[in-house]
Amino acid sequence: MTEHGYPTQPFDVRVQEALDNPTLGPAMAAATERFLTGRERTWHELGDAQAVRRAGRAARERAIAHLDETLDRLASNIEANGGHVHWAADAQEAGRIVLDICQQAGAKSVVKSKSMLSEEIGLNQVLETAGLKVVETDLGEWIIQLAGETPSHLIAPAVHKTKAQVAELFSQVIGRHVPPDAPIPELTRIAREQLRQAFLEAGVGISGVNFAIAETGTISLVTNEGNGRYVTGMPPVHIAVMGAEKVIGTWEEWTTTLKLLTRSATGQRISSYVTTVSGPRRPDDADGPDEFHLVIVDNGRSRLLGSTFRESMYCIRCGACLNACPVYREIGGHAYGGVYAGPIGAVQTPLLFGLDKFPELAHASSLCGACLDACPMMIDIPRMLLELRRIEAEGDPQNWTRGDGGRRTEDGGRTTDYRLPTTDQDGTPEDIRNITPADSAAVSRRQGAAKPGTPPLRPMLERLIFRVYRLGASWPFLYRLGAKSRWLLKLFARGERIPNTPIPILKNWTRYRDFPLPAAKPFHARWDELKTED
Amino acid sequence: MIKDPTSRERFLNRMRSAVQAWSQPAVHHAPATTPSLGEPAPSRAPSPPSVSPDGDQVALFCEMLTAAGGHTHRVSTIDEAVQTSLDLAQARGVRQVVLTRHPELVSFPLAFVTAGLTVTVVGFAPDETPTPQQRAVQREIMARADLVISGADYAIAETGTLAMAAGPHNPRTATLLPPLHIALLDPVNLVPTMADLVARFKSEHLRDGRLDISSLTFITGPSRTGDIEQTLSVGVHGPGEVHVIVLG
Numbered sequence: 001m002t003e004h005g006y007p008t009q010p011f012d013v014r015v016q017e018a019l020d021n022p023t024l025g026p027a028m029a030a031a032t033e034r035f036l037t038g039r040e041r042t043w044h045e046l047g048d049a050q051a052v053r054r055a056g057r058a059a060r061e062r063a064i065a066h067l068d069e070t071l072d073r074l075a076s077n078i079e080a081n082g083g084h085v086h087w088a089a090d091a092q093e094a095g096r097i098v099l100d101i102c103q104q105a106g107a108k109s110v111v112k113s114k115s116m117l118s119e120e121i122g123l124n125q126v127l128e129t130a131g132l133k134v135v136e137t138d139l140g141e142w143i144i145q146l147a148g149e150t151p152s153h154l155i156a157p158a159v160h161k162t163k164a165q166v167a168e169l170f171s172q173v174i175g176r177h178v179p180p181d182a183p184i185p186e187l188t189r190i191a192r193e194q195l196r197q198a199f200l201e202a203g204v205g206i207s208g209v210n211f212a213i214a215e216t217g218t219i220s221l222v223t224n225e226g227n228g229r230y231v232t233g234m235p236p237v238h239i240a241v242m243g244a245e246k247v248i249g250t251w252e253e254w255t256t257t258l259k260l261l262t263r264s265a266t267g268q269r270i271s272s273y274v275t276t277v278s279g280p281r282r283p284d285d286a287d288g289p290d291e292f293h294l295v296i297v298d299n300g301r302s303r304l305l306g307s308t309f310r311e312s313m314y315c316i317r318c319g320a321c322l323n324a325c326p327v328y329r330e331i332g333g334h335a336y337g338g339v340y341a342g343p344i345g346a347v348q349t350p351l352l353f354g355l356d357k358f359p360e361l362a363h364a365s366s367l368c369g370a371c372l373d374a375c376p377m378m379i380d381i382p383r384m385l386l387e388l389r390r391i392e393a394e395g396d397p398q399n400w401t402r403g404d405g406g407r408r409t410e411d412g413g414r415t416t417d418y419r420l421p422t423t424d425q426d427g428t429p430e431d432i433r434n435i436t437p438a439d440s441a442a443v444s445r446r447q448g449a450a451k452p453g454t455p456p457l458r459p460m461l462e463r464l465i466f467r468v469y470r471l472g473a474s475w476p477f478l479y480r481l482g483a484k485s486r487w488l489l490k491l492f493a494r495g496e497r498i499p500n501t502p503i504p505i506l507k508n509w510t511r512y513r514d515f516p517l518p519a520a521k522p523f524h525a526r527w528d529e530l531k532t533e534d
Numbered sequence: 535m536i537k538d539p540t541s542r543e544r545f546l547n548r549m550r551s552a553v554q555a556w557s558q559p560a561v562h563h564a565p566a567t568t569p570s571l572g573e574p575a576p577s578r579a580p581s582p583p584s585v586s587p588d589g590d591q592v593a594l595f596c597e598m599l600t601a602a603g604g605h606t607h608r609v610s611t612i613d614e615a616v617q618t619s620l621d622l623a624q625a626r627g628v629r630q631v632v633l634t635r636h637p638e639l640v641s642f643p644l645a646f647v648t649a650g651l652t653v654t655v656v657g658f659a660p661d662e663t664p665t666p667q668q669r670a671v672q673r674e675i676m677a678r679a680d681l682v683i684s685g686a687d688y689a690i691a692e693t694g695t696l697a698m699a700a701g702p703h704n705p706r707t708a709t710l711l712p713p714l715h716i717a718l719l720d721p722v723n724l725v726p727t728m729a730d731l732v733a734r735f736k737s738e739h740l741r742d743g744r745l746d747i748s749s750l751t752f753i754t755g756p757s758r759t760g761d762i763e764q765t766l767s768v769g770v771h772g773p774g775e776v777h778v779i780v781l782g
Contacts, residue, residue: 031764065557068549075542080744087545139770140761156761163763188759188767195771200677216745226710226757226772233706233749234673244549251736255728269598270693270728273772274752278745286657286705287669288748298545306552 006353007337011360012508018335024152024160028332031159032323038267039320039374045269046259056260057377059253060314063214067305070214070247071296077217081279083292088121094297095126098206098239101293102132105237107203109133111195113223113231114141115208116154116317117243117297119339120352123206135198137227139191143169152333152341154319155265160332163187195227205231205289209242210316211257212294215250218278219294222262222271232277238289240277244301245313257316260376264318300352307398309384312347314377321371321381327364336361343371343381350388356401359457362388393463396454476524483522493517591691591724592780599694602755603768604776612638615779616645619683619716622777623651626714628680632656635703636685638718638781654679657703664702672705679712686719686778688735692727693754696778699739700749709753715773719780 007014018024046052063070075085086101088094102110110132112118124134124145136145140158144151146169151157158166164180170190171178178190207228209219219240221228232238248254262268281288304313322328322342333341338349338358346361362385365371371381391400456463472478492501497514501507509515596606609615619642623631631646633639635657646653656672658664664672676682684704688697696717700706709715725731739746757772768774 027764034764066553068546068553071549072546077744081748085542087541089541089545089548137771138761139759143761156764158761159764161762166762184762184765184767187762188770192770196677200673216740216743218745224757225759225761225770229706229710229751230771233710244545251732252729255732259728269602270695270752270754272602272754272756272758276750276752277748279748282701282746282748284658284660284663284702285700285748286664286702287673287707288700296545298548302548302552305549306555310556 006357009337011335011337011358011364014335014337015331015364018331021160021332023162024332025330027159028153028329031153031156032329035155035266035319035323039264039323040267042263042267042269046263052256052260053376053378056256057314059248059257060316060377062253063248064245064305064310064313067244067247070249071244074212074214074217074247075294075296077214078279078292078294079217081217081292082282083217083279083294086293086295088295088297088299090299091121091297094121094241094295094299095123097295098123098241099126099130099132101237101239101291102127102204103130105203105291107132107235107237109135109198109202110204110206111135111137111198111202111227111231111235112141112206113208113221113228114138114157115206115241116151116339117208117241118206119150120243121241121297121299123241135195135202137195137198137225137231138223139188139225139227142191142195146170146173150334150339154317154322154333154341160334199230199234202235204237204239205233205235206239206241207231209240209246209294210261211254212242212247213249213251213254213276214247216278218251218276220254220258221275221277222258222273223275224266224268224272226273228275229273232275233288236289237291237293238277238280239293239295241295241297243297243299245315261316261318264316264320264374264376304351308387309347309351311379312344312351312381312384314379315344315348316377318376320374320376321379324370324374326366326368326370331364336364343385344375344379347381347384347388351400354401355388355392355396356454356457359392362386362392392457395456399454401454401457480522480524483518483524486518486520489515489517591726592721594726595689595691595694595719595724595778596780597694598692599755599776599778602694603758604694604755604778607777607779609779609781612641612781615718615781616642618779619718619777620645620649622714622716623681624649626680628714630654630675630679631681631683632676632679632708632712634682634684634705634708635659636718638685638720639683642683656705656708657701660702662702673707676705676708676711681714681716682708682712682773683716683718684709686717686723688731689719689724689778690726690728690731690752691724695728695752695754697731697735698751698753699735699747700751701747706749706751709751710772713769713773714775714777715753716777716779719778721780721782 043049078085086097088097110127112134127134136142140156143158143161143166152160163184166187167178167180167182170187173194174190207221210222212219221232248257258274262271280290280292301313304310321344325343328342336345336349338345338353340348343365346364350358350361365385367382367385369382472482489498492498496517498510498517499514501510501515599606607618609618628651630652633642633653633655635655643653643655654675656676686696687699689695698704698709725734735750756768756774756776757770758766758768759770760766
């Protein structure tokens with residue numbers, strides 16, 4: 001449904017598809033409710049939860065405030081442990097590095113545990129194109145891999161699938177009919193057998209990273225099924241892929257963020273398994289991989305780091321903001337069209353993949369702030385959504401439009417520009433300086449087209465309407481006149497509202513929302529009356 | 535594999551220049567301090583985990599592990615522990631057993647062999663460097679076993695968690711492959727919290743800033759999934775049943 005990284009259909013079509021899906025709504029409601037309730041239950045056991053939250057955020061801030069140093073320390077320690085560290089500037093480079101390692105190892109098949117970064121860089125596609133067999137081993141991920149889909153929830157990727165659909169998919173895999181009413185433990189057993197075989201055969205295991213601990217060169221993984229333990233412990237080669245932001249300084253900080261992660265994600269005090277890996281098998285170890293590789297991926301993160309969107313890098317991918325979001329709960333993950341869904345996805349997807357590809361996501365929010373309340377890292381998502389809307393409406397001098405993630409193959413090569421930004425006299429990188437909102441609002445007003453940037457992304461008509469509105473709102477005479485349009489609009493109204501109007505300008509608006517008529521007696525008229533009564 | 539020697543420097547330079555740009559106060563408007571937030575509205579008063587008033591960590595461990603879907607048994611002697619494991623094994627028709635090379639398990643094999651079960655001790659003595667063949671054989675045995683009996687290098691009371699340090703005596707996948715896992719816990723290895731465990735782990739395994747083991751694995755109850763229709767199902771990849779026998 002998405003060509004890698006980019007949606008193939010416009011947002012309103014994606015949303016309509018989600019709303020029309022009869023299983024999605026109830027599944028989303030049940031899943032998000034279950035996670036929220038669980039989170040609530042375990043959250044208060046933390047005692048002063050707010051203090052724990054502040055400590056977790058502070059730990060992330062520390063790691064990211066000096067990200068260059070933190071990553072350097074992590075890499076040195078991993079190498080001292082006997083592991084290899086690779087640095088990927090973008091998705092393509094990351095894919096090539098992983099493929100190289102797999103081919104060097106002579107692997108024919110690869111087992112993977114869930115990794116959002118691998119979705120972001122389109123890793124499966126790269127490996128499969130090169131002829132490798134790739135098996136996702138998280139049960140939910142495996143199901144959607146069999147179905148040829150993408151995850152609809154960070155924590156529960158196959159939440160939109162019914163038991164009968166899973167039975168159908170499994171029938172095709174095992175070549176034997178699995179009845180649609182097969183009990184779930186039976187389906188789980190089939191998965192266990194099939195995936196067990198994959199684990200034993202695989203030449204390489206690929207995992208993500210929940211946190212990498214810099215002080216000892218350790219990566220940690222959180223799973224409930226145990227597939228993370230297999231992927232990291234059984235094949236002769238283990239490759240872990242991580243976004244540059246997933247690093248944390250110390251084991252002590254790790255205990256705090258881990259606590260927040262599992263509670264916020266599934267409402268568990270701790271997940272069934274937490275695996276920490278510090279390099280490859282030691283010579284006298286009884287098992288474990290002979291080689292350990294860590295691939296650290298930038299793919300647009302260095303731009304975020306220097307921008308007003310830096311805060312989004314504190315994200316620990318718990319999914320709490322998804323569960324809390326009234327929009328996500330209705331439309332689910334697929335409608336967002338990118339790898340990262342929900343409120344944090346609405347911020348990150350446009351920044352990584354281009355605001356022009358995802359112009360609507362910043363608007364897929366009521367700005368109610370539930371995400372900010374839910375976020376264990378207190379990431380101010382509403383602020384960043386507003387900032388994206390501003391960039392979209394005023395034009396984009398920093399060229400966030402382009403995004404830096406994903407793969408850009410239009411010209412057949414790497415076009416992502418990773419040259420360091422040019423600096424002005426005082427040494428501040430120019431395009432980073434421009435990102436400051438106060439600054440860049442001024443820049444776009446002052447310099448407008450003179451500044452090489454991209455024009456506003458909002459449709460001409462919409463901008464026109466808002467311009468007219470602005471005019472009306474700044475001239476009382478026009479405003480009063482506008483309020484008189486009631487008699488005209490009344491022709492289309494049912495009661496006090498206009499549902500589903502054929503008026504072209506209002507058509508899309510009223511498809512999902514009623515348009516209220518101006519009041520019969522507007523406030524300013526009543527105010528005038530009150531004043532005369534005095 | 536072509537590895538560009540300067541890729542690290544280029545990568546870190548990009549990060550450094552962004553970090554420096556950010557630290558100039560004129561450049562950002564986002565609050566440098568964390569936003570002040572109200573406490574998320576609690577549905578009920580905060581309550582710390584239920585701890586027995588005397589701070590009995592073993593009781594808390596048992597309570598938390600049970601909550602996570604595991605089973606606990608308290609015994610006072612090794613003989614009792616052996617008998618409890620044997621009973622569990624026989625009730626489930628276990629035939630093949632693997633044991634890790636934890637010292638406290640030495641008296642287990644005899645009882646199991648006498649009862650007619652096949653027993654293999656996996657892992658290696660500290661001074662023997664296993665060959666790939668030896669390791670492959672052990673993996674095959676572990677993959678076929680019905681039951682694994684292990685020790686526990688550490689345990690955490692507040693979450694009912696076992697922690698296993700990888701090493702010659704302790705294969706990482708031993709406690710993962712068989713469908714049934716029985717662990718023997720000596721309460722001297724039990725600590726109240728994860729933070730306590732980290733402190734102790736560091737004191738025992740961090741030498742000159744370097745960890746002397748390749749992996750530390752935390753296990754809390756059975757392998758579980760809710761990925762099909764959000765219905766809890768155990769044993770999807772790892773053991774579906776976890777029993778901890780607490781000594782003393």
